[in-house]
Amino acid sequence: MGQDHRRLDSKVIAQHIFMMVKADPIISIRVLQGGVENHFGYKASYRKVWLAKQRVVARIYGDWEESYNELPRWLFTMQMYLPVTQPWPASTDTVMFHRVFWTFPPCVEAFKHCKSLISIDGTHLYGKYGGTLLMAIAQDGNANILPIAFAVVKGETKEAWSFFLSYLREHVTPQPGVLVISDRHKSTGRALNAEGSLWKPPHAFQAFCTRHIAANFMTHFRNKDLKKWSQYADEGHRFGHMTTNISECINAVMKGSRNLPITALVNSSYFRLGELFARKGSEALAQLQVGAKFSQTLMKAIEFNSKYVNTMNVYQFDRSRRNFTVEELAAVSGSRQ
Incomplete structure (x- = not known):
């Protein structure tokens, strides 16, 4: 009993x-x-x-081991880019999962209409076999955050980042002049600046997350009074993005999926993006139906600037040097003819 x-x-x-x-x-x-x-x-x-x-x-x-066997079949069903696992070591008859890169055609198409900027980051997987999830994140003109490419690799090594970045450049972001923002991880920098890389000028541009720069500075100097927020001339490539925060946002969204077998993880990215495109597509269609010509975020910026432009005078302007002098006037009551 x-x-x-x-x-x-x-x-x-x-x-x-x-x-x-x-x-x-x-x-x-x-x-x-x-x-x-x-x-x-x-x-x-x-x-x-x-x-x-x-x-x-x-x-x-699903079973952890069987999930790796199911992954190529699932990727083939989705007709993904590069749905392959690479055998390792090649001298045996056993095929072992090495790494995988995937994206979705709507993401590739959407990036053509986004800012010419991506944020890249890696985050740990917490399942039975560990690993690292690499992601590239973009943002459209209405401040919507969009994951555009993924990869599962063993860890953040130069080889892994080179694998991800090469396929990202080839299949998702072939446009010239793209800016990539990253943290100061040594493997990322080595991959971006490797010989033959298309992530260097004039093909593309690079920038570091200033939050990581400040954190690294504090690690070495440990003096909060010396910690500074810095910006530098970027010729407009940053679009105001000083950090990899958009990557951190998606890391949080994917947090639950990072504890799942690999096929479930890929499934999660598929269904989450499907829901995102359906929802944002409906919102965009509603805006077009009411005659909107620009995104809501841009319209708010235009309205804000228009409100204060009448209180400013531009005295000097040098278009070639991008230098100008602005004087802000006191508010004037009454109406103008």
Whole structure:
């Protein structure tokens, strides 16, 4: 009777963990332990809860190992760019997952109408086999953030970044003059500046996230009074973007998916972007139907500038040197003819 009671308790506990993981795939083992303890009155070991979570994730999203076998088939079904896994090591008959790059045709088309700027970043995967998710993020004229390319690699190495950046340039961002913003990760810099790279002038331009520059500065000097926010002449390539914040936003959006088997991760990017394009497409269509010629963000900027332009006089202007002098006048009441 005691054994049957314990067996029943195990099933009930497993179901409790199942419901918690299903509600939040990124839930930590510690939180799961706490949930079990609060609900059943005792604390299960970390290992038991970890194993239970892995079984639950596999039950909901598919087996971890089988997910790698399913990935090429799923990518082929989606008719993705470069849906391949590369065998390693080549001297054996066993094919092992190495890395994969993917994008979506609507993303490629959308980037043609976005700012000529991308933010790139890498973020850890927290599943059974780890790895790193690399992403390139763009932004349109209405300040909408758009992921345009993804890759899963072993880690942030020069080889991995070169793989990602070369296919990104070839298939998604072939336009000249694109600015890429990144943190100061050494592997990223080496890949961007490698011999033959198309991410150097005059083909493309590079900029660093100033937040990372400040953080690195503090690491070396540890003096908050010396920490400065700096901008420099970028010839307009930054479009006002001083950080990789748009990448950080997508990292947060993808946080739950980073704990899933690889095919479930790719599926997540597909369905999330499908929902995004459907929603933003409807919003854009509604704006066109009411006769809007410019994006809402641009219209707000025009209205703001128009409000204050009458209080300013431009005395000097040198178009070639981009130098001008502006005097702001005191507000004048009354109307003008």
